[in-house]
Amino acid sequence: MKNSSTNKLTVVIKKDCPTCLLIEPVLNELVESYRDKISVYVQDDPAFPSSISNKIDDTSLEFSYRNQIEIVPTLISSNSEQEVARTVGWDKSEWQRLTGLSNLGTNLVDFKPGCGSKSQDPGMEEQLAARFDSEMLSARKVELAESEDEIEACFDRGWSDGLPVVPPTSLRVIRMLKGSRRAANEIIGNIPPDNLPCTIEKVAINAVMAGCKPEFFPTVLASVEAALQDRFCMHGLLCTTYFSGPVVVVNGPVIKRIGMNCGVNALGQGNRANATIGRALQLLIRNVGGGLPGGIDRAVMGNPGKYTYCFAEDESDEDWATLAQDRGFDRSDSVVNLFAGEGLQPIVDQQSRQPESLAKNMANSLQSVVNSKLYGLADAILVVCPEHRRVLKQGGWTKADLRQALLENLMTPGADIIRGAQGIAEGMPEKFKNKTLNKFREDGLHITSTGGKAGMFSAIISGWVASGEKGSQLVSQKIQ
Amino acid sequence: MTSTIMLDPTAELNPVEKQILPRLDSLAGATVGLLDISKPRGKEFLDEVEKYLVEMGATVKRYMKPTFARVAPNELNQKISIECDAVIEGLAD
Numbered sequence: 001m002k003n004s005s006t007n008k009l010t011v012v013i014k015k016d017c018p019t020c021l022l023i024e025p026v027l028n029e030l031v032e033s034y035r036d037k038i039s040v041y042v043q044d045d046p047a048f049p050s051s052i053s054n055k056i057d058d059t060s061l062e063f064s065y066r067n068q069i070e071i072v073p074t075l076i077s078s079n080s081e082q083e084v085a086r087t088v089g090w091d092k093s094e095w096q097r098l099t100g101l102s103n104l105g106t107n108l109v110d111f112k113p114g115c116g117s118k119s120q121d122p123g124m125e126e127q128l129a130a131r132f133d134s135e136m137l138s139a140r141k142v143e144l145a146e147s148e149d150e151i152e153a154c155f156d157r158g159w160s161d162g163l164p165v166v167p168p169t170s171l172r173v174i175r176m177l178k179g180s181r182r183a184a185n186e187i188i189g190n191i192p193p194d195n196l197p198c199t200i201e202k203v204a205i206n207a208v209m210a211g212c213k214p215e216f217f218p219t220v221l222a223s224v225e226a227a228l229q230d231r232f233c234m235h236g237l238l239c240t241t242y243f244s245g246p247v248v249v250v251n252g253p254v255i256k257r258i259g260m261n262c263g264v265n266a267l268g269q270g271n272r273a274n275a276t277i278g279r280a281l282q283l284l285i286r287n288v289g290g291g292l293p294g295g296i297d298r299a300v301m302g303n304p305g306k307y308t309y310c311f312a313e314d315e316s317d318e319d320w321a322t323l324a325q326d327r328g329f330d331r332s333d334s335v336v337n338l339f340a341g342e343g344l345q346p347i348v349d350q351q352s353r354q355p356e357s358l359a360k361n362m363a364n365s366l367q368s369v370v371n372s373k374l375y376g377l378a379d380a381i382l383v384v385c386p387e388h389r390r391v392l393k394q395g396g397w398t399k400a401d402l403r404q405a406l407l408e409n410l411m412t413p414g415a416d417i418i419r420g421a422q423g424i425a426e427g428m429p430e431k432f433k434n435k436t437l438n439k440f441r442e443d444g445l446h447i448t449s450t451g452g453k454a455g456m457f458s459a460i461i462s463g464w465v466a467s468g469e470k471g472s473q474l475v476s477q478k479i480q
Numbered sequence: 481m482t483s484t485i486m487l488d489p490t491a492e493l494n495p496v497e498k499q500i501l502p503r504l505d506s507l508a509g510a511t512v513g514l515l516d517i518s519k520p521r522g523k524e525f526l527d528e529v530e531k532y533l534v535e536m537g538a539t540v541k542r543y544m545k546p547t548f549a550r551v552a553p554n555e556l557n558q559k560i561s562i563e564c565d566a567v568i569e570g571l572a573d
Contacts, residue, residue, distance in 0.1 A: 137487065139487040139488050139489075139492070140487070140488040140492050141485050141486070141487060141488070142485065142486045142487070142488055143483055143484075143485050144483050144484045144485070144486065145483060146483045148483075148484075150484050150486070153484075153486070154486075159489050159490070167484060167486050168486050168487045168489060169484060169485065169486055169487070170485065170487060173487050191491070194491065196491035197491075198491070201487075202489065202491070205487050205488075205489040206489050209489060233549060233550055235550070235551060236549040236550050236551075240549070283489070287489040287490045287491075288489070288490060288491045289491075290491070466547065466548075466549035470546070470547035470549055470550070471547065471549040471550070472549075
């Protein structure tokens with residue numbers, strides 16, 4: 001029986017596994033059929049199986065570790081470039097399908113589960129990571145004294161935002177790096193305010209400290225790349241006396257994949273992805289960028305969102321254009337949007353059943369962004385709750401209709417808001433007295449949607465007073 | 481119990497210590513730049529500074545950042561370094 005497939009096979013076994021002993025005749029069939037296109041790796045006894053001459057000794061477990069073998073036996077089918085399929089344990093029909101040999105192991109039972117791979121023994125992963133992957137790390141190693149508490153040591157060294165951080169051990173950082181395909185030593189950019197070069201590894205270290213899971217890491221990387229876009233002006237945002245900090249709004253399939261919250265309490269506490277992705281960006285700016293509060297961060301008060309400010313959009317209504325779609329992306333793209341903003345100002349409206357009424361009410365509230373007499377200064381994100389979205393939809397309005405109505409309702413005679421008007425010294429300069437002004441600069445009002453299904457409460461995230469080309473503009477970055 | 485080894489999350493770079501330029505012995509005959517960072521009332525403040533400098537015999541040149549929210553553009557920094565012997569950056573508010 002000669003096999004005609006161009007695929008290569010790899011089998012990983014150990015002698016201390018009854019299933020591996022059972023399939024020894026199968027391995028002989030495969031070696032005869034695939035010849036130099038099959039590799040058999042043995043984890044414990046390099047003499048096993050005695051009937052096969054050219055098996056490969058994997059007692060170091062390097063192959064098993066690097067290929068994430070969890071069960072023996074594992075059968076892997078690969079083409080010339082990459083793995084195309086794998087099966088674990090003995091599942092006759094699967095082995096026949098992967099090998100293309102329809103008579104393989106016909107005299108064996110149909111199914112017998114395998115055993116745990118030796119690379120998965122308790123404590124082994126740490127040892128193997130240190131042995132085979134530590135060379136990817138180049139960050140300075142900080143050894144603690146035996147009596148030192150790990151978390152206190154991070155506080156003592158100034159690495160924390162004031163809350164405990166997860167100690168960034170090599171193993172945790174290696175796991176984080178495996179959440180992305182990017183090389184540990186790749187430079188992602190210069191991190192403001194000190195503008196020091198930053199590797200993917202440094203981002204991973206700070207993501208570990210923030211509490212991220214490896215599957216969050218691509219989103220963290222996208223948020224860092226967004227912050228590094230010149231249009232975002234991260235340097236000025238960090239230094240300002242104003243309240244603002246980076247606000248992360250996530251769109252696309254990644255939301256469900258990593259379990260972000262876009263429902264009840266979406267902007268509140270309690271979801272690990274929402275909480276830690278925003279925190280990772282802040283920690284990176286602190287630790288690599290040197291952006292220390294009271295140092296170069298001169299905020300008068302700051303805002304609680306400077307610990308973390310990250311949420312996802314509710315994309316359950318296909319008719320509602322997402323923030324990323326407004327920015328030119330497809331619904332199938334996963335995107336990080338970054339906005340310089342702060343706080344949350346509620347818009348209560350439990351009475352409007354017509355879009356026109358709701359839009360007027362929202363416009364009234366939006367007028368108070370920064371100061372009800374200052375126009376064209378700060379951008380804003382309007383966060384529409386699902387119940388208000390329903391009012392719009394039942395009235396036949398799209399998001400574009402809402403935006404248009406808001407902008408029309410926000411047009412204001414200059415005489416009403418110039419300095420001194422209404423008995424208030426603050427306001428627009430006198431030269432605007434005879435003009436009609438819009439609250440927001442062009443491209444200054446962004447609209448997204450999130451939150452629980454009950455409650456007619458939308459909200460405003462107010463922006464930094466330095467907006468547009470003179471300051472910060474909302475930026476979007478595709479998650480790779 | 482073995483001790484923990486952690487990886488340094490910082491840039492590991494102590495800022496390179498920069499040498500300051502030689503100080504001017506006198507302002508007489510020197511060209512001094514006044515850089516307005518574009519905050520409100522910066523002009524009034526720097527007008528006062530200019531008066532004192534002129535009394536001391538300096539020639540004053542005025543510059544302005546496009547926006548206080550961003551660092552000064554390289555071109556502006558280079559222009560000042562070419563045209564002046566010293567510079568005073570004017571804050572305001």
